[in-house]
Amino acid sequence: MPNAQAPTLTFSPGASSGQGACVSASGAWQVQPLAQGHAMKAIIALLQPLQGGAGVTWDLTRIDSMDHIGAQLFWNAWGKARPAQLQLAPGHEEFFKRLEQAGALTMPPRRLERLTSVMLLGLALLSFFAHATGFIALLGQVMQDAWRFLRHPMRGPWKEISANIYHAGFQALGITALVGFLIGVVLSYLSAQQLRAFGGDIYLVNLLGMSIIRELGPLLAAILVAGRSGSSITAQLGVMRVTEELDAMLVMGISHGFRLIMPKVLSLALAMPLLVIWTDAMALTGGMISARIELGLSPWYFIQKLPDAVPLANYMIGLGKGVVFGILIGLVACHFGLRIKPNTESLGHGTTTSVVTAITVVILADAMFAIVFSGVGF
Amino acid sequence: MSEPQATAESAAPEVEVTGLWTQFGSTVVHQDLNLTIARGEILSIVGGSGTGKTVLLRQMLGLEQPRRGSVRVFGEDINLADLDHLQQLRNHSGMLFQQGALYSALTVFDNVAQPMRELRTLPDDLVRDAVLLKLHMVGLGPEHAAKMPSDLSGGMVKRVALARALALEPRLLFLDEPTAGLDPDLSESFVALILSLHRELGLTVVMVTHDLDTLFALSTRIAVLAEKRVIAIGTTRDIIEIEHPFIKQFFLGERGKRALAVFDQRQAQTQKQIGE
Numbered sequence: 001m002p003n004a005q006a007p008t009l010t011f012s013p014g015a016s017s018g019q020g021a022c023v024s025a026s027g028a029w030q031v032q033p034l035a036q037g038h039a040m041k042a043i044i045a046l047l048q049p050l051q052g053g054a055g056v057t058w059d060l061t062r063i064d065s066m067d068h069i070g071a072q073l074f075w076n077a078w079g080k081a082r083p084a085q086l087q088l089a090p091g092h093e094e095f096f097k098r099l100e101q102a103g104a105l106t107m108p109p110r111r112l113e114r115l116t117s118v119m120l121l122g123l124a125l126l127s128f129f130a131h132a133t134g135f136i137a138l139l140g141q142v143m144q145d146a147w148r149f150l151r152h153p154m155r156g157p158w159k160e161i162s163a164n165i166y167h168a169g170f171q172a173l174g175i176t177a178l179v180g181f182l183i184g185v186v187l188s189y190l191s192a193q194q195l196r197a198f199g200g201d202i203y204l205v206n207l208l209g210m211s212i213i214r215e216l217g218p219l220l221a222a223i224l225v226a227g228r229s230g231s232s233i234t235a236q237l238g239v240m241r242v243t244e245e246l247d248a249m250l251v252m253g254i255s256h257g258f259r260l261i262m263p264k265v266l267s268l269a270l271a272m273p274l275l276v277i278w279t280d281a282m283a284l285t286g287g288m289i290s291a292r293i294e295l296g297l298s299p300w301y302f303i304q305k306l307p308d309a310v311p312l313a314n315y316m317i318g319l320g321k322g323v324v325f326g327i328l329i330g331l332v333a334c335h336f337g338l339r340i341k342p343n344t345e346s347l348g349h350g351t352t353t354s355v356v357t358a359i360t361v362v363i364l365a366d367a368m369f370a371i372v373f374s375g376v377g378f
Numbered sequence: 379m380s381e382p383q384a385t386a387e388s389a390a391p392e393v394e395v396t397g398l399w400t401q402f403g404s405t406v407v408h409q410d411l412n413l414t415i416a417r418g419e420i421l422s423i424v425g426g427s428g429t430g431k432t433v434l435l436r437q438m439l440g441l442e443q444p445r446r447g448s449v450r451v452f453g454e455d456i457n458l459a460d461l462d463h464l465q466q467l468r469n470h471s472g473m474l475f476q477q478g479a480l481y482s483a484l485t486v487f488d489n490v491a492q493p494m495r496e497l498r499t500l501p502d503d504l505v506r507d508a509v510l511l512k513l514h515m516v517g518l519g520p521e522h523a524a525k526m527p528s529d530l531s532g533g534m535v536k537r538v539a540l541a542r543a544l545a546l547e548p549r550l551l552f553l554d555e556p557t558a559g560l561d562p563d564l565s566e567s568f569v570a571l572i573l574s575l576h577r578e579l580g581l582t583v584v585m586v587t588h589d590l591d592t593l594f595a596l597s598t599r600i601a602v603l604a605e606k607r608v609i610a611i612g613t614t615r616d617i618i619e620i621e622h623p624f625i626k627q628f629f630l631g632e633r634g635k636r637a638l639a640v641f642d643q644r645q646a647q648t649q650k651q652i653g654e
Contacts, residue, residue, distance in 0.1 A: 031547050032469060035497035044501060067547035067579060069500070069508050076507060094578045098515070105510035105520050107487070342528045343482035 005064060007033055009046050023050065026062035029070030047077040057085040063092065071095035080104060131335070138261070138335050145255075145262035160263035161270075168229040168264075169271030173278060176224050180279040183220060184212065184286025192294040201295045205302055208287040209310035214377065217280035218318050219366055222325035225272060226358035230333040233264055234354035237337025238347045246338075256338070265330035272326030273319045280318065313377035321369055325362050332358040390453045392417045392550055392582045393438055398447035400433055407433060409606035411447070420576060420583040420596050424628060425603030431586040432476065434603070435552050438584065439473055440464055451550070471550040472543035476558070478535040480527040486513070486538050487523040493545040512541040517567055532559040540568075544575070553585040557592045569595045590629070590637035595644070602628075614641070 007027040027033070034040055050056060060074070066089075075096065082100065115123070149156045191207050237260070240246045246256060284306075291297040336354035340346050393415040400408040407430035415421050423431050436442045437449050440456040448455050451467055459467065480489050490509045494500050500508075510520050516537040527535060536559060543551060556572075557565040569592055575581060587593050593600065594614055601611040604624045610617055618629045618638070628634065 031494070031497070031500075035499045040499045040501070068511060069494075069504070069547060072504060072508050072511060076504060091578070094574070099511065102511055102514045105507070105514055107506070107510070107520055107523055110524065343526065345483040 005033070006036070006039055007043065007063075007070070009043050011046055011050070022057040022059060024059040024062060025074075026064070028065045029063050029073070030065055030067045031069040034070060034073070043073065047073070050077060056083065057087075058083055059087050060092065061087050061089045063089050066092050066095055068095055068098070071099060075099045134339070135331065135335050138331055138338075141257045142262050142265050142331065145258045146266065148258065149262065149266075157259050157263045160259060161267045164264050164267035165271050167232070168225060168268055169275060172225060172228055172271075172275060175228070176221055176275055176279045177282045179224060180217070180220055180282035181286040183216060184208070184283035184288075185290045187211065187216070187283075188287035188290035189294055192291060196295065201297065202305070204287075204291055204295065204297065205305040206309040208284065208291075209306050210314065212283045212287065213280050213310055213318050214314040215366070217283060218276045218321035218325060219362070220283070221272065221275045221279040221322065222329065222362045223359055225268070225275065225326070226329045226332075226362060227355055229268065230329050230358040231351050231355050233330070233333035234337040234340070234351045235347065237334060238340035238350055241338070241340050242342045242347065261330075261334045264334060265327055268326035268330040269323050270326070272329075273322035276318055276322035311377050317369065317373050317377060321366065324365055324369075328361050328365055329358045332361055390417075391415055391450075392452065393584065394448075394450040394453075395434070395438070396448050396450075398434075398437070398449065399445040400430060400437070400442075401445045406606060408444070411603075411607045413601060413608050413611070415582060415584060417582055418576075418580050419598045420572070420585065422585045422587055422593050422597040422600045423603055424587070424593065424600060426624065426628075429603045429606075431603055432554055435473070435554055435584065435586060439468065439471065439552065469546060470548055471552065472546065472548035473552040474536075474539050474543045474554060474556055476554040478527070478539040480535060480538055480542070482527050484527075485523065486518070486525050486527065486530070489527065489538060490541045490545055493542065497546075509541075509545075512544055513538070515544070515571060516541045517564070517571075533561060533564055536560055537564070537568075540571075547579060549579075549581055551581050551583045553583060553587070555587060555589075556585060557587065557589045565589065565592060568592070572596055590634055591640065594637055594641035 005027040007025065007029045009023065009025045012022050012024075034043070058074070058078075063070075071092075080099075082096065088096070188204065188208055192201070192204055195201055195204055195207070237246070249256060249259070284302075288297075288299045288302045291302060292299060333354050336350045336357065340350040391414045393413070395411060395413040398408050398411040398413075399406070400411075407428075411434075413434075423434065425431050433442060437444055438451060438456075440449075440451075440459075443457055449457060452470065454463065454467060456464060456467060480486075481492065484492065487509055490512055491505050494505045494508060510523065513520070513523060518534065518537055518541070522530075522534065527538070530538065536556065540553075540556065543553075553572075557568055560568060572583060573596065576583060583596070585592075585596065597614060599611060599613055600617045601608050602617060602620075602622075602625060603609070604622070609622060610620050610625065617625060629638070
């Protein structure tokens with residue numbers, strides 16, 4: 001490493017000797033030594049009072065080495081003009097020549113955008129409508145592509161669909177099983193405590209069966225898939241935008257909708273109900289084990305009682321929710337993925353928004369289901 | 379850290395690669411590669427695609443660890459240096475990445491200002507002036523300073539990246555395909571800029587390039603990478619004399635001959651000017 005001499009600046013008023021004041025500098029006026037320790041502060045404190053001062057002699061001949069930042073420091077102290085009395089070391093002339101040549105460089109004034117709260121509200125509304133129309137257009141696009149797929153199933157993107165089912169479905173089995181099982185255990189344990197107080201132990205099956213099959217199973221699976229697959233779809237599409245892969249596909253005549261979006265939405269619509277069944281089963285297993293320990297209910301009794309306690313309609317509603325949630329997650333993820341701009345910030349922001357929106361939309365849809373099917377399955 | 383003697387240091391090479399082995403999986407990229415780069419030279423590394431030129435640059439920056447062998451920069455083995463030390467070494471070197479590698483979330487101005495602000499001691503107005511000067515040096519006016527990297531053309535990205543690589547006035551500049559994607563006029567001014575910086579700051583440049591015109595105009599020495607090692611290193615004249623299929627093909631193809639003719643013409647011109 002270069003062991004450069006620290007840059008120093010000495011100021012001699014020299015008024016008595018008849019000459020004008022003289023500033024002499026020595027050492028290495030390069031950015032690294034300048035930035036070390038307090039060198040910069042000391043130099044600025046010395047240069048400040050000399051700002052644009054005429055009649056000062058500048059002796060820079062003892063400077064060992066210089067760079068543009070060191071030169072700029074002097075240049076700024078001189079008020080961006082060469083002083084009358086200046087002595088330079090050989091070879092340092094070029095720096096100042098370059099600075100002189102460059103002339104006054106000023107940043108263009110930044111346009112300040114001041115928005116009132118009303119304008120902000122308007123902007124938020126406009127962006128909401130833009131998202132809403134974009135989302136509806138995407139839905140229409142997927143419908144059209146699905147129709148095209150139905151008419152010519154042999155030419156469909158089977159490989160993409162199977163790959164997506166594998167990623168979104170099969171690879172999610174572990175995490176949905178774990179979360180489902182634990183929620184089942186907790187729910188069963190808490191309910192058992194309450195039910196025992198009323199002596200209604202055997203109603204645990206009804207309580208667990210209804211809540212898990214109709215509500216919790218689909219919702220848990222959807223939230224986990226939204227976090228897992230939703231974010232990965234958004235990020236994947238976003239990176240494809242950044243690396244211009246999306247454009248390359250268009251140029252080759254490969255439609256985004258048919259080869260990227262429809263397979264993702266379709267495979268989520270297929271994988272989600274299967275995941276719902278799996279999560280239901282795992283949660284009920286957890287509940288069963290907990291009931292065995294807490295209330296002494298035998299698993300055999302639990303399984304026998306389940307079909308009576310939970311009418312089949314609930315199971316169908318759960319599966320239907322799975323399909324709808326899957327489609328919604330896929331659509332939301334693709335919608336935000338396609339809107340990512342080619343920079344890293346937008347990628348991070350888009351992925352977050354996608355997951356948050358997907359989960360919100362799933363819960364909204366769940367509420368709709370509750371209203372629409374309020375009289376079914378009891 | 380122990381500071382080497384000033385006299386010994388000036389004689390020591392800027393970069394010294396000894397016995398370097400690089401392996402990706404079962405493919406050996408470098409096999410016992412040796413390369414010494416002296417202070418103040420402009421060394422170009424040429425070689426076919428996949429011969430590990432970019433990997434070699436990355437190893438000199440400590441971004442990749444070699445399987446075997448040592449890489450010494452400014453006399454220090456960068457694979458043994460601790461983090462602080464490595465940072466110091468890196469502060470003295472600049473790298474121009476092949477794709478620019480600008481921070482996409484920052485404006486052009488902030489991209490170039492970033493390394494200066496990292497020092498934490500430079501006052502804002504100095505940083506502003508220095509950044510605008512750097513941009514001016516690479517031929518970009520202040521009107522481009524507020525733009526985002528995604529709004530720039532490929533050539534502009536390269537130039538901003540160069541301005542950023544030069545931000546801390548490095549002693550050692552690594553250039554990976556600096557003129558790829560630049561139009562001929564810009565390539566020309568790029569060559570002029572590197573030459574003038576080389577003269578003023580005495581910096582050492584290590585460059586990977588396929589552009590023969592840039593290669594001939596800039597390099598003081600050329601290192602040829604083939605057969606997993608440096609098969610030849612020397613001045614342009616020395617290299618093209620060597621009988622080797624790759625060298626023949628690379629330098630003495632149709633394009634090579636044309637570039638060489640231009641190079642000869644220029645040299646003759648400068649000789650004449652010096653003579654007058």
